[in-house]
Amino acid sequence: MNTSTTNPKKSALVVFTTGAFFFYSFIQMTLFSTEAMKEFFMQILNLNSTAEFGNFAGTYLYGTVLLLLPIGVVLDKISVKKIVVGMIAVVVLCVLSLSFTTNLYVAMILRFIMGIAHCVAFMAPFRLAPRWYPSKQLALVAGLLVTFGVFGGWVSGAPMLACLTAFGGQSTMLLNAGLGVIILILAIIFIQDFPSKEDTSEEITNDTGLIEGLKLAAKNKQNWLAGLFIGLLNLSVLLLGAVWGTTYLKIVNPEFSEATFTGIIGMIFIGTMIGSPICGWISDKIRSRKKAMIGGAVLSLVIILLIIFPPSTSSGFFYVLFLFLGIITAAQSIGYPVIAESNEDKILGTANGLSSVILMGIGAIGQPLFGQLVAMFGGDSSASAIQMQKAFQTAIWLMPIAFVASILCAILLRETFQTDSK
Template identity: 25%
Template sequence: MNSFKLQKKPARIYYLAWIAISLFYFYQYILRVSPGVMVVELRQTFKLTAEEFSSLGAIYLYAYSLLQIPLGFILDRMGIRRVIILSILTCLAGTCFFAFAKNIWMLQAGRFLIGIGSAPAFICALKLVSDYLPEKDRGLLMGATLSIGTIGALLSGNLLVTVLENSGWQNSLLFCVVLGGIILAIVLMLVPASSARTTVGDFPLVHLREGLRVIFKQKEILIYAIIAIGVYTPLCVLADLWGTAFLMEKFSLERAQAAQTSLYMYGGLTIGSLLVPWYSAKWGNFRETIQVCAIGLICSILALLYLKGIAIWQLTILLTLIGIFCGAEMVCFTGAAHYTASAYSGLALGVVNTLNMLGGALVQQLIGWYLDFQWKGRYGADGARLYGPEELTAAFSLLLILIAVCCFLTVMLPKREKTRKPLASPSRG
């Protein structure tokens, strides 16, 4: 007897549940990009070096990524509702901890908690779509999930800067706590308790090892996971962390304008995460789609870093294009799911997201280290280290190498994805 039985409920209940989880994903993006908006205040208040400031983004991603594989297993056993509720509560606790931090260690601890709490948002939405909603809608809804999150990042620029400049960086974080409480109430109302796919006894621990063994033997899943790192890192480096500082230095923008302009990458991702996976799924040309997006990323980042005299409207177009091309990240998730059986859907998506986010964290740390390595010894009036546009440009050039390597890996993928090749289902006694 198949122990994986769906709870029979009207489809509209799961669409509403998807909306509620997507709102949480929207919310965690606001928390995710907040250090980039508050870069001036945080570096002034705590006298942070580039590597220390980068650690605030990297620690978030380390916590986020390392939880993904056990999270897939936990989801397959516990269900979505309980995981999401605990996740929101953890985000709220981490945000409060960050707001009242007295030193760098407390800042890092708060970001670690936020990373843990944010980790289930995306994977829960993908699992709900993969397990409970019609197959014809899955590609669109997976892309729409990412789009909803990126709208949160896009809107957070002006919102956080407005609250920050009027009330201070700590009060802007407390505002986020209130917003998180509202999201929690919506989740409690809309996500059904029956969205678990298995019971605890249905999925013994031995299947976690078995599932990982089968997934890591599937070459295509690992290739898609590694490629996702290359098309994701421009966002986590520029939009999440260093974009505001870079635009202020290189293009002499005011902080509010720089923060909002850098987040146009998320505006582009909102478009790209819908159109790019839809196009690739419709024609089955995952490899070619990723290649085009990787080449587009390389050209756009080259222009951003090395062209001079760029007008603000041209800068906006460049950043939007970078976001659109980063939509290839969703093609990587879709491609990996193509080789995954439903019994391992949560676990396989967790593996892909783990490698994706862990790679992003490592790149953030590398760029922070490289900035400190080539630092010219200049300090600002507040005592914080100053990094000029030349140092920032050189550090961000590392992104070009990573994207080029990932683009090269696409030659190992099949030219067309037409027939689904599911992994073997776990054995059951």
């Protein structure tokens, strides 16, 4: 971590301009969150079923999962600015091409490339933040970066729908590309690898070998524990927020309308946006990563138990519960400064890549596992309403188990808060 004096405004410009790529990439990842955008692409690509569309949309995550670790290694070897600027340009070109292509296979390749670029967008801000901010501010900065990224998911919803309604699909995609061009210009102007030329020379002489870097990252148990902690708390978003939440709520209260289901689940994302900087601020304020992480995991367990055993099934009560679930599970963002404070700068990208693979791996296992548990406990297509309810209420225990495991990870972590100053 850099300990030289830096201008706070310059630090913010550098790190959050890099975060703007995270925001932009998050828009592309959640591009199909509206039915209107799904219909536009199903029409121009001549897709006839949701299964075909799912295969097309899923190529984005394939690129992300497969390249997380290699991209992390690359970020240790090459200028972060050069990689970010190059990848923003690639994403803009992909968005432009996606606006005009009618070939499904070309579109899938473009989405795959954009998924690879998301690895850079996801890791680069957390790669630069420890160079520009002291430990006492790092958790707050990490929380704000997560909020910035999740905000992109919101933009792909209502604002994107408004543009689709007013201008149509192709014009909306061109506006999408135009936003990328603006972020590209800002990145060229403001992003800088290190606060000083002396530190830049350190990066140039980084001769840590690939295998050596991987060994150093893998031998550090902090990377595994922090990655597990982030991934286990993130299950609230990946299970309830992304896939199974509306189905579970429909079973809890069949009188809820579809708009109510959607609104309640959306509170997880709003809560994450609110909670990420708050959790980071608390960690910095109490001068402890470990205590804040344990507290967040324990409170997350309490909230999920209230969701499983609700004293009320009113929509207002669930709106509040899911909002607090998002706010409190946002304590996962504290895991990023733990990784930054537990590794030398020369292997930090590799360490972030390793932890990200763990994070994404938990989600990749958790989503299908939940569905398999529902089927295992009697919730198949022939199940009655009562059988389905019992199956879901049994499978949902995957969440409390995950939160208990996150508490254990936080307990086993070594405290990393540092008292350095800039």
